[in-house]
Amino acid sequence: MPDAATLERLVGALKASDAESVIDTVESPGRVAIEVRPESIVGSLEVLRAAGYEFLASVHGLDYYPNEPRLGVDYELLSRQACDRVALTLRVSSEDPHLPSVTPAWPCANNQEREAYDMFGLIFDGHPDLRRILMPEDYEGYPQRRDFPIGGEPVLFTHNEHNVPRWFE
């Protein structure tokens, strides 16, 4: 995690490029995450890239149910010079889960953004190929959301398959 001075410099740079981009900094033990507004995520990532955090290691989808705004995305950045990690997070509501895709600027986010769409229903505007990646194409619902039940799907046998809604339509 960056030390206090570096963090202040990063937040300063983010605010300099877009005054309203930074909402908060969240510190956990050994980790710091800068919460930004969803609209400014692409610009914020560029600012951090210019500051040396040029490797987007990972993109995670999150669900903060029952808190609002409910859905979140977490971007893990790595600086290879400083051997240091910093995270950017953002929150969007489940009614309007739209946020800009970072895939055009960071091709490494492609599969993981698709995964976040698949599992949480986060819609990444501008993603070149936003389809389900792990679940079947015609699957309904977003299984990693916290209110999605487990064990909700009946096991198909030949004797009950016609009674199971939508199994072969």
Next chain:
Amino acid sequence: MSTVDPAARELSAYRKMEESVTISETTEFEGDRELLTLNLGPHHPATHGVLRLLVTLDGEVIRRLQPIFGYLHTGIEKTAEQKSYWKAIPVVERMDYVSYYFNAMAYCGAVEALLEVEIPKRAQYLRVIHLELNRIMSHLVFLGTSALDLGAISVWWYCFRERETLLDLFEMSSGQRMHTRYFQIGGVIEDIPEGWIEQVRKFCAIMPERADTYGDLLNKNEIFLQRQRDVCPLPVEKLREYGVTGPLLRAAGDPWDLRKTMPYSSYEDFDFQIPVGTKGDNYDRFQVRLAEVKESIKIIVQALDNLPDGPTITEDRKIALPPRHELATSMEALIHHFKLVTEGMRVPAGEAYYAIEGARGELGCFVRSDGSSKPARVHMRDPSLVNLQAAPAATEGWLIADMLATVAMFDPIIGGVDR
């Protein structure tokens, strides 16, 4: 649930689209040349897992490659959310089923970061020994199966002989051949048994020579060389752009290894080299992994030589079970035991991302805790999923036979991709 007449059923939009597709409509042209879209799989490209590839071909030349995932999706991350922290370890281990110690390490590391718990030195060393043995095992599976993909079947038999030895070592130290649940939050479950160190030393003495033998078997195989040398190279910049890490990145000449750059679990104590390639072609990808096997042996030998004494799991009773003998004499130990077994440990609210150098690259685990005894989110940054993003760029313009060799050299484990 009511019975619905199948004939009266309305087709979903997706099924309508699927029914409307015919072969003639999918034909593409590039100038006057007809392109053929071919489906490969879903089946084992080797024993890597169930991968499906859509390839668009101009004759034998690949114009477009599209990997399709999801055939091994088992919802492990969702399952982990339903279990208390320590009961999630076995399911997390089953993600990338060839590198189970790495999965457990990434997950335990993330939870330990949230708990801010100190790991005893002996446990850290035991973890390193098992991680490196696992790395050798994983590279042996890679070597055997990718040689098998290229028709060199005898290497596979040799590699799996050494792999058996390793699995026997795992069974001796942790009771299981695979998915051992040896790593716990706070340390390892128990100390190594008597005689295990000697067995590992025996293995370490023989393995470098065996690795040379496997190198010779393939390095003097003209067919293997022709299918590997200068085939499907990718430069470092391209690999970084696609987020590729691990042996694939090192094969292109970038010596990035988290064990060196951001050491965890006492890796800073050991003296080892990072093998790198020069061209980033398939041959380098194979050579880098073969060289890594020998470096792992070096680490294991050093860890065995300097294995510190002491406890193998943290003494914090809120995290680790009390020793069995205390239960008969200490009421407090009994209460801790009962609380841990029934409810599990409570982890302070927060988020952690813990990344280690897995056998295929950066294996990161993201854990979000809401303060309860179950994780609110467990997400793996699996190197196979990210590395495969570079497969289209590496293979487009090459022959379909080169593509098969390259996918084998990418060494994706689909269990880790799909989770």
